[in-house]
Amino acid sequence: MYRWQRRSIHVLGGLTKVPKGELPAVGTCAEIHHTFTSNDVENFAQLTGDTNPLHLDPIFCTKTQFKKPIVHGILCTSLFPTIFGATLPGSIYVSQSIRFKKPIYVNEPLQIRIEVTQVKERMRLVICNTECFNAQGEVAITGQANVLLPK
């Protein structure tokens, strides 16, 4: 069902303009606007075995605080490495902290944003704030990523 050409997820912002081999300055940002569909969530559930009904069962969800299916939090979070993988090929993720504050609903447009807060030149390590916003512009997921950039 999924083929390479099916979808491209575009990364916007200053990070996409860093010349090959150079390091981004502190304050450099990047973002992704995206919507996960119920088909995406079903595929992710299949891929990972995470069949939590919070993501898959609308009837179960009516009895929860969320009322309707939410996207797997870690699927939303997966878009943070996408920013590096798609713009600076060969980037290596060292760590990521994640705090899930609000749900992202299935079919809800989300926005992923990173901002470089620290650059350790010798190690080619960047430390970034990582945030995911829901359709109302509220912070749904926060955290920090440490990423080694390629030469």
Added chain:
Amino acid sequence: MYRWQRRSIHVLGGLTKVPKGELPAVGTCAEIHHTFTSNDVENFAQLTGDTNPLHLDPIFCTKTQFKKPIVHGILCTSLFPTIFGATLPGSIYVSQSIRFKKPIYVNEPLQIRIEVTQVKERMRLVICNTECFNAQGEVAITGQANVLLPK
């Protein structure tokens, strides 16, 4: 291509035996043994847009420290919530920290393991150590998860 019945990912250990509505004791463990194939990695790349050649391009990889394609770190990490989603339906992830220490190669058997280290009864919150081991039994990913359990 993916359908519900294509694959079930089994969770083993004490956490699978917690009666509905009860809380696990400190020390309760759970684990998953799994192998991500190149097909899985391609599907995940398609789903998230993370086309980092470290995961997809064997020729690119020969020029890196890894020599051959590695699984997206966050795809491995996705198996931590699977443990809760598949055994305690309705569990809500609050946070996860992740440190990537060693690669997991495509087609390499991995083991995911969680251990409950703290239980906050009133909130129904469990704090867990989360670890992923490579085929040699070395710790590839470490971290901690905070999860709210359903009633």
